[in-house]
Amino acid sequence: MVSRRGTEVSPFLAMDVLERASERSDVIHLEVGEPDFAPPDRVVDTAVESLRAGNTNYTAARGKPALRRAIAARYDREYGVTVDPDRIVVTPGSSPGLLLALAAVVDPGDGVVLTDPHYACYPNFVRTVSGRIETVPLRAADGYQPRVDAFAAAVDASTRALLLNSPANPTGAVLDGDTLDSLVGVASDADAVPIVDEIYHGLSYDAEEHTVLEYTDDAFVLDGFSKRYAMTGWRLGWLVAPPDYVDVINRLAQNLLICAPNFVQDAGVAALETPPARLDAIRDTYRERRDLLVDAVSDWGLDLGYTPQGAYYLLADVSDLPGDAMEIADLFLEEAGVAVTPGIDFGDEAADYLRLSYATDAAAIETAIERIDRLLETVDRSGPIR
Template identity: 60%
Template sequence: MPSERATDTTPFAAMDVLERASERDGVVHMEVGEPDFRPPEAATEAAVAALRAGDDDYTSSRGTASLRDAISEHYADTYGVDVPAERIIVTPGSSPALLLAMLSSVEPGEEVVLTNPHYACYPNFVRLADGRVSTVDLDPEDGFEPSVSAYEAVVDDDTAAMLLNSPANPTGAVTSGDTLAGLVDLAERTDTTVVSDEVYHGLAFDAEEHSVLEYTDDAFVLDGVSKRYGMTGWRLGWVVCPPSHVEAVNRIAQNALICAPSFVQAGAEAAIRGGTDWLDDVREDYAERRDLLLEAAERWGFDLGYTPEGAYYLLLDVSELGDAFDVADVFLEDAGVAMTPGPDFGEGATDYLRASFATSTEDVREAIERIDALLATTTT
């Protein structure tokens, strides 16, 4: 029989919808966060060159020294912070990085505080570490941005960790520097570990991003090349560890992960060293797609109550149409538009669908036209 830990792990609805949608022709995919732009050419060339050179052996479980140096330089150049390469452990995607952070910082039965809504997989990672979930409710009227006072009502001396995410999935909210500084202060007062998921950094278009590393060295930071470099299938991430956790995290990585693929590390290094000046155009495209969806949502009566400032998601309130799972089914079956039911992201998203506008502008326009037509037939 499967273990209780395994049976308590819930499916990821976005992937379930993707599986169903992939069985149909002509679907507009807005259920997953799949960037529509290609990886930097330098990344592809570096990975291919590494394969042709026979660079396909094990690396250190920490990652290649040159990749970790590139990541360290990224933090210095982008945030003005000193992150020694020794604190960086490369992982096959940022999800394993989160698992390493949870396993290193959470004892069985200890509390981990998440926002509500939150990324759908977060509670499962907490449960895999035998922790228990508590949540801080977010308000759409505040743009779903967390407040220090809301955390102070939940976090106490018995809290093991708080898991932050900015720009956030599924809300697109960007946490301000002042709020991050206040949350770090709260963590220090309560001896709580900060775990900051920053995988959508580089994709804020209406707010200034800040890394939690600007305010403390004593935090886990998760990131990778999937989102801002369009390298989702490459599965390359990393975790910046608090100094006291580096060796423990590396021991777990040695046993559970061995290492990230060597040629993928070569491609990731080329991407990071190449910079992100080209992201200005990507952010402009994302902002245009967001605005198209906001205008359509107002027309449909899906009251958002907020404007996403980053990432490439927004929540659509479909409560007037019925249950979110049922509405998602109708959108897929009758309009050929795939979106993710909000309940997967916590009780705070029960009435919503999450729409990803990482797809092309043309696809966003097509999805809007299809839903326009569908709602016209169902409301007449």
């Protein structure tokens, strides 16, 4: 019999849409968060050389010392924060890092507070450790910045963690430093720990990025190579743990993960040496795509109500169109060949929304915009959807 936790884990709709969209060759993919850039050549060369050199055995569960030192140096370089490499555990992608952090912090029935909207997988991670999900609604009118008082009201004696994400999927909101600092205070007053997903760091357009480690050592940080270095399928990430949790995280990593792939860790060191100009150029490309899509959404008469400042997503309110967001996503796919994700994937607050990703090249985004322009001209906004 399937366990209750297994039964409760919901499908990731974006992946379901991708599966359906993949049945047609003409579909433009605005549903997935997969960067269309290739990793830098040096990264590929380093992985191949390391593989040929025979680096195919296990490493220490924490990861190779050179990579952990390189990650620590990045915190110093980019945020002026000193992080002891001993607090860093290398993981196969950032997702297993979240599992380790939650397993270290949450007992069955303990509360984890997250925002709504949130990254689609977060509730399923919490369910997997039998935690209790508490949500704090976010509003477009606030630029999807969390309200500190709403977080303070959501925590109680059983709260063990605040799960935050900046730049955020699916909104593209970037947490400002003061709010992040205040949320650290909320967590500390409640004897809870912040777990901050910084996987989209490096992809912010009009906002200054802050790591939670600027404000406290007593936080978990999830980050990795998937987004900024376009290395999704390489499965390489890391977790920074609070000093008191380093030992338990290492024991969990030893048992649950063994280690991240050996030669991929060497490629990670090369990725961290990518010249800043190259990363800046990629970020500028995303910014241009964001502007294209933001203008298009407003031309479609849909309400954005905020400017997404980071990651590569935006959340558009489609409640003024006939039909619900699921039906509109279907219509976009079937009639226009444009795949988007229904907002319900990201929480009840996003049920009337669609998430559009701009991790696709500008020419494809322009074609998608033209197709939706044409489709919306044929939709009677006061009648049924078809």
